Amino acid sequence: xxxxxxxxxxxxxxxxxxxxxxxxxxxxxxxxxxxxxxxxxxxxxxxxxxxxxxxxxxxxxxxxxxxxxxxxxxxxxxxxxxxxxxxxxxxxxxxxxxxx
Amino acid sequence: xxxxxxxxxxxxxxxxxxxxxxxxxxxxxxxxxxxxxxxxxxxxxxxxxxxxxxxxxxxxxxxxxxxxxxxxxxxxxxxxxxxxxxxxxxxxxxxxxxxx
Amino acid sequence: xxxxxxxxxxxxxxxxxxxxxxxxxxxxxxxxxxxxxxxxxxxxxxxxxxxxxxxxxxxxxxxxxxxxxxxxxxxxxxxxxxxxxxxxxxxxxxxxxxxx
Amino acid sequence: xxxxxxxxxxxxxxxxxxxxxxxxxxxxxxxxxxxxxxxxxxxxxxxxxxxxxxxxxxxxxxxxxxxxxxxxxxxxxxxxxxxxxxxxxxxxxxxxxxxx
Numbered sequence: 001x002x003x004x005x006x007x008x009x010x011x012x013x014x015x016x017x018x019x020x021x022x023x024x025x026x027x028x029x030x031x032x033x034x035x036x037x038x039x040x041x042x043x044x045x046x047x048x049x050x051x052x053x054x055x056x057x058x059x060x061x062x063x064x065x066x067x068x069x070x071x072x073x074x075x076x077x078x079x080x081x082x083x084x085x086x087x088x089x090x091x092x093x094x095x096x097x098x099x100x
Numbered sequence: 101x102x103x104x105x106x107x108x109x110x111x112x113x114x115x116x117x118x119x120x121x122x123x124x125x126x127x128x129x130x131x132x133x134x135x136x137x138x139x140x141x142x143x144x145x146x147x148x149x150x151x152x153x154x155x156x157x158x159x160x161x162x163x164x165x166x167x168x169x170x171x172x173x174x175x176x177x178x179x180x181x182x183x184x185x186x187x188x189x190x191x192x193x194x195x196x197x198x199x200x
Numbered sequence: 201x202x203x204x205x206x207x208x209x210x211x212x213x214x215x216x217x218x219x220x221x222x223x224x225x226x227x228x229x230x231x232x233x234x235x236x237x238x239x240x241x242x243x244x245x246x247x248x249x250x251x252x253x254x255x256x257x258x259x260x261x262x263x264x265x266x267x268x269x270x271x272x273x274x275x276x277x278x279x280x281x282x283x284x285x286x287x288x289x290x291x292x293x294x295x296x297x298x299x300x
Numbered sequence: 301x302x303x304x305x306x307x308x309x310x311x312x313x314x315x316x317x318x319x320x321x322x323x324x325x326x327x328x329x330x331x332x333x334x335x336x337x338x339x340x341x342x343x344x345x346x347x348x349x350x351x352x353x354x355x356x357x358x359x360x361x362x363x364x365x366x367x368x369x370x371x372x373x374x375x376x377x378x379x380x381x382x383x384x385x386x387x388x389x390x391x392x393x394x395x396x397x398x399x400x
Binding site for chain 2: 004005006007008009012013018021022025026028029032033035036039040041042043044045046047048049050052053055056059060062063066067069070074090091094097098
C-alpha cells in the first residue's frame with residue numbers, strides 16, 4: 001500500500017458519508033451470506049447467479065461513489081497543487097483493474 | 101424465482117463442493133467487512149478501490165464455478181432430455197446480466 | 201487455433217444467419233470509422249467515449265449471439281455424443297476471457 | 301451531443317496523437333473485417349469469440365487513453381477554473397456506461 005500517493009483520504013469522510021457507505025456495505029455483506037444459505041439449500045444455479053450479479057452491481061456502485069469522491073477531493077487537490085498528472089495516472093491504473 | 105426452470109440444483113452439490121464454496125464466500129464476506137473497516141479509518145480511496153476490485157474478481161470466479169457446474173449438470177441433463185434450447189436461453193439471459 | 205476442438209462450426213451457418221451477422225459487423229465497422237472521423241475533427245472526449253461504449257455494447261451482443269448458437273449446436277452435439285465436459289470447459293475458458 | 305459541456309476537445313490533439321489513435325482504430329477496423337471473413341468461412345465459434353474478445357480489449361484500451369487525456373486536459377482545466385464538479389460528474393456518467 002505504501003506505493004500509493006497517500007495512506008489516508010485527503011479530506012476525511014463526514015460521519016454522514018461513513019454511515020451511508022457502511023449501510024451499503026452491510027447490505028452487500030448480507031447478500032453474500034444469502035448466497036451461502038442458497039448453496040446450503042441446494043438452490044437452483046440460475047437463482048444463485050442472479051444473486052451474484054446483484055452483488056456485483058451493488059459493489060460497482062460503491063466503487064463509483066468512491067471514485068467520484070476521490071476525483072472531487074484527492075485528484076482535485078492534486079491538480080490545484082500542480083501535481084495532477086501523478087494522481088490521474090494512479091487513478092487510471094486502478095480503473096483499468098476495476099473494469100476487468 | 102418461480103419463473104425459472106427449476107427451484108433446486110438438478111444434482112445436489114456434494115458436501116465437499118459445498119464446503120469449498122462456503123469457504124470462498126466466507127472469504128468474500130470477510131473482504132467486504134475489511135472495506136467497512138477501511139472506510140471507518142478514512143483510508144485512501146485508491147486502496148479501497150483496489151480492495152473492491154479484488155472482491156469483484158473473487159465473486160466473478162464464484163460465478164464461473166456456478167456457471168460451469170450448471171452447464172455440466174442442469175444444461176447437460178436438459179439437452180439429454182431434448183429440452184436444451186430452453187435451458188440454454190435461460191443461461192444466456194443470466195450471462196448477459198452477469199457481464200454488465 | 202489448432203488447439204481448439206474444431207476448426208469449423210459444427211453446423212454451417214445458414215445464409216440468412218450469415219447476412220444478419222455481416223450486417224451487424226458492417227455497422228460496427230462503420231462505427232469504428234466514425235470514431236476515426238471524430239478524432240480527426242478534435243471532437244469532445246466525452247462524445248468519443250460514448251461512441252466507444254456503443255461499439256462495445258454492439259460487439260458484446262454479437263458475442264452473445266455467437267455464444268448462444270455455439271451452445272445450441274456445437275456444445276449440444278458434444279453432450280449428445282457424451283463429450284460434453286471438454287466442450288463446456290473450452291467455452292468457459294473463452295467466457296472468462298470475454299468478460300474481462 | 302449539445303447536452304455535453306463541450307463540442308470539441310479543450311486542447312486540440314497533436315498530429316502525433318492523432319496518427320497514433322488512427323492507427324489503433326484502423327487496426328480495430330481490420331479486426332472487425334476479419335470477423336466478417338471468419339463468419340463467411342464458417343469458422344469455429346470459439347475462434348470467433350476469441351477474436352471478438354481481442355477487439356473488446358483493444359477498444360477498452362483506446363477508451364482508457366481517451367479518458368486519461370480527458371482528465372489531464374479537460375477535467376484539469378475545469379478544476380483550475382473552479383468548475384471541476386460538473387466536469388467530474390459528466391465523466392462519471394460516461395464511465396458508468398463504459399464498464400457495463
